[in-house]
Amino acid sequence: MKKLLSFVLALTLCLTAISWAGAADVPAEEVNLVFYVMGDAPKDEAAVEDAINAILKEKFNTTIDFQFSTWTDFNLKYNNTLISAGADLIYVANWENYGLNATSGAFLEMDELLDTYGKELKELCGEGMLNMCRVNGELYCIPNLWPEYVCLGIKYREDLRAKYDLPYPTTLENIEAYLKGIQAADPTQGLLRPTNTEAASSLSIGFDTAYVLAAKYAWVAPFGMPYGLTANYDTPADIQDYWFSDDFVEDCKMFKSWADQGFWSKSALSDTNDQEAYDNGLAVAEIAGMNPNKQITSANNFAKDHPEWESAYLAYGETTGVIYPGHATQNGTAILRSSKYPERCMMVLNYIMTDETMNRLVQCGIEGKHYQLDENGYYVNLDDSFPYEGFNTWNLRVNEFKLKQPTDVALQAMFDKYAELGSKTKWPNVNIWDGFTEDYTDYSAERAAVGNVLRQYLAPLQAGLVSDVDAAVAEFRDKVTAAGLEACREGFKEQWADYCAEYNYQ
Amino acid sequence: MKHRNQAGIGFTIGKGVLLTILSIICVLPFIVIISGSFTSNQEILRNGFSVLPRDVTAEAYRTIFKTPEDIFQAYKMNAYYTVIGTALGLMIITLTAYVISRREFKYRNTVSFLIYFTTIFGGGMIPWYLMYANVLNLRGTTLAIWFPALMTPFLVILMRTFIIGAVPDAVVESAKIDGAGHWRIFWQIVLPVLGPGLATVGLFQALGYWNDWYRSSMFSTSSQTWSLQFYLYDLVNSTQAMRQMAQYANVNTADLPTQSMKLAMSVVATGPILILYPFVQRYFVSGITVGAVKG
Numbered sequence: 001m002k003k004l005l006s007f008v009l010a011l012t013l014c015l016t017a018i019s020w021a022g023a024a025d026v027p028a029e030e031v032n033l034v035f036y037v038m039g040d041a042p043k044d045e046a047a048v049e050d051a052i053n054a055i056l057k058e059k060f061n062t063t064i065d066f067q068f069s070t071w072t073d074f075n076l077k078y079n080n081t082l083i084s085a086g087a088d089l090i091y092v093a094n095w096e097n098y099g100l101n102a103t104s105g106a107f108l109e110m111d112e113l114l115d116t117y118g119k120e121l122k123e124l125c126g127e128g129m130l131n132m133c134r135v136n137g138e139l140y141c142i143p144n145l146w147p148e149y150v151c152l153g154i155k156y157r158e159d160l161r162a163k164y165d166l167p168y169p170t171t172l173e174n175i176e177a178y179l180k181g182i183q184a185a186d187p188t189q190g191l192l193r194p195t196n197t198e199a200a201s202s203l204s205i206g207f208d209t210a211y212v213l214a215a216k217y218a219w220v221a222p223f224g225m226p227y228g229l230t231a232n233y234d235t236p237a238d239i240q241d242y243w244f245s246d247d248f249v250e251d252c253k254m255f256k257s258w259a260d261q262g263f264w265s266k267s268a269l270s271d272t273n274d275q276e277a278y279d280n281g282l283a284v285a286e287i288a289g290m291n292p293n294k295q296i297t298s299a300n301n302f303a304k305d306h307p308e309w310e311s312a313y314l315a316y317g318e319t320t321g322v323i324y325p326g327h328a329t330q331n332g333t334a335i336l337r338s339s340k341y342p343e344r345c346m347m348v349l350n351y352i353m354t355d356e357t358m359n360r361l362v363q364c365g366i367e368g369k370h371y372q373l374d375e376n377g378y379y380v381n382l383d384d385s386f387p388y389e390g391f392n393t394w395n396l397r398v399n400e401f402k403l404k405q406p407t408d409v410a411l412q413a414m415f416d417k418y419a420e421l422g423s424k425t426k427w428p429n430v431n432i433w434d435g436f437t438e439d440y441t442d443y444s445a446e447r448a449a450v451g452n453v454l455r456q457y458l459a460p461l462q463a464g465l466v467s468d469v470d471a472a473v474a475e476f477r478d479k480v481t482a483a484g485l486e487a488c489r490e491g492f493k494e495q496w497a498d499y500c501a502e503y504n505y506q
Numbered sequence: 507m508k509h510r511n512q513a514g515i516g517f518t519i520g521k522g523v524l525l526t527i528l529s530i531i532c533v534l535p536f537i538v539i540i541s542g543s544f545t546s547n548q549e550i551l552r553n554g555f556s557v558l559p560r561d562v563t564a565e566a567y568r569t570i571f572k573t574p575e576d577i578f579q580a581y582k583m584n585a586y587y588t589v590i591g592t593a594l595g596l597m598i599i600t601l602t603a604y605v606i607s608r609r610e611f612k613y614r615n616t617v618s619f620l621i622y623f624t625t626i627f628g629g630g631m632i633p634w635y636l637m638y639a640n641v642l643n644l645r646g647t648t649l650a651i652w653f654p655a656l657m658t659p660f661l662v663i664l665m666r667t668f669i670i671g672a673v674p675d676a677v678v679e680s681a682k683i684d685g686a687g688h689w690r691i692f693w694q695i696v697l698p699v700l701g702p703g704l705a706t707v708g709l710f711q712a713l714g715y716w717n718d719w720y721r722s723s724m725f726s727t728s729s730q731t732w733s734l735q736f737y738l739y740d741l742v743n744s745t746q747a748m749r750q751m752a753q754y755a756n757v758n759t760a761d762l763p764t765q766s767m768k769l770a771m772s773v774v775a776t777g778p779i780l781i782l783y784p785f786v787q788r789y790f791v792s793g794i795t796v797g798a799v800k801g
Binding site (some may be wrong): 039040041042046070071072073074076077078080083084085086276277280282 | 547553554565591601631632635636639640645719723724726727728729736739743746747764765
């Protein structure tokens, strides 16, 4: 009897072992994962998801359901998703407070999972990229693997510059000369249309015009850190005061002189977002919130509607010598701590980012239905219902698999130029600033008050719309101090020092 | 006598002028929207908005109606939410109001207070969200969009006041003596005299549903279930957000809706209601005054 029993037991064990060996490839339990991403869903979401799931089901017995934040209240809904355990995989970015969310425990530590279920992915990322994603030493996200440059700069009309024989708008003096030259030659031509759209949520500047400061200073944060602090890129840990310096007064005087010369409208402070002005020839440059891709967009619009016009781009970093790629945490993927299936998440993520067919399916839809490759191997869209990167999964970009669009040639040329320049900096091609996340919970009241002062007192200064710069500067300094500037600065400096020490940016 | 007449004429003229100015202030934005929707985008960018359309074109409408399914779907969902929400809501509100209007109901003050209490103290957005998303598990269902707004405390109290005013106690008493139960009293005695009250509450309810976008924003997981207002709101927001997003990442911002398209969308979305409004406005005004006097 005993023998029989042990035989049965042994048999069961064997069978279990055999079924386990089989299950190592395809897990037994069917699982549906929610992948939370930003923005609006493409029309053909269902068709592409079905195609993706057909493969994932077979390989991992898993399906994924992309869910979208939409562009309304997306920060709020993103946070709601985190607190309500509404997803398994989630898009993360520094502008969605990746660092803060990671420290507060929203995401799962990934090192072990990566070693077990994502070996190929780990190799593909490389230690350097992964380290940039670490928060307090722990890895909470997989970065996208497409090196991109989003360096600020000035987008301007090269055809007009050449026509009137004006200098390239590199330095502040040359930008002024460029605008002045066009103004002299054609007084009816609109020059700039700055608004406070880009500056609205900034604690560094009050008005969009202040973006040009990036052409003057070799700062680690392009147009200054929050609360009027600065540090040079080469010495990030050494914090300086900008708002209370003579440079600040000088810059405000320059803005006033620009405004007085009529570079922008007297009602600029109340003007609303008008970014189409440049594309329609109503402005001859855009100076705030620009990046290489926006230049490409404008160049395409010109080619389509005004072939005689030419748009060009000069990154401010080309003048100051401080240029670096986007930070690894700009677009990434994390696993929610509340997910019941972290292993499955990692398997699927590993597969999407390391398999060419799968990656292209997720990013571009079904070949032959949504897109095709032309004779040069470029991506051509066939169906609006699933555009390029239709799921907004910028976090799943992989350089090797990313289908090139014709415009990518020009973009890549710009990137190559920046990479070359960036390699000559003290921290070659390292984006120091965007890896830092400020936790302002301890001084959020003061921070809000300072923000109000910026909108009320700094905005007119940087828009050049004050009558007496010295008096306005003095008033701004008084108000911002009274609002609790010191508390913000103390809190910020402490965290920044810790960050610089952690990554050895001295 | 003459003096009084002059004052009367002066008042009439003054009233007329004032009301004309007020009407113009109300109507002007609509005219600007309509004229803007027929103006070419170039022209809007160059010279801003104007009362009369310049450089007239229907381009914006052509673009919208290239794929009209989305708008129709949003219309359909909006109609669905409004009808089901108003019908069910009206029933629940009226029944509740009847119960707490009856003196013989011992706990009516407690129940009234509990209903009233929620108008002063809410749980806040996050508990509210967690309740529907995690406890009731309604995220992604259409139920999540119409269910939360079925009962509005303000409307329950309005309805209760209305019932107390419209149905004298004596009538209910005599019905009771004749052997009618609450169910019969409600359906055969109370409900028939509630016409204006139902119209008022129903209109408030319907308008609330028609104009809601927040619950679609919070709980929808598919654009197929979006209400019309959210569809429009998101369209405008996406333009803004994509442009800001483009600062951080290389994303394509070429095909975003233009100014004139946004205006045309607004016309398409609000148009039918604008046409319908004059016909129901009568009830709306009388309803508000009924509520105001009795409440």
